[in-house]
Amino acid sequence: MTAEHEKAVLPDTGRKKNGTRATALVSMTDKEKARFTEKAQEHGLSLSAFFRLAADEYIKNHDW
Secondary structure, eight states, X not given: OOHHHHHHHSOOTXXXXXXXXXXXXOOOOHHHHHHHHHHHHHTTOXXXXXXXXXXXXXXXXXXX
16 A cells, blocks of 8 residues: 555544544446446555545646
């Protein structure tokens, strides 16, 4: 796992006092979910970590 992957997966200051994370729902087709899950698992990530990493990368690379 790369340092970037660890940052996406490991606990950060964004956790609430009780140690839980906030939840967001993402709508997609079954086919999209399977594709994203497979890609995440290939890199040792959960689907949630994959989405956090992808969102951070998108923001960084598109000057948002």
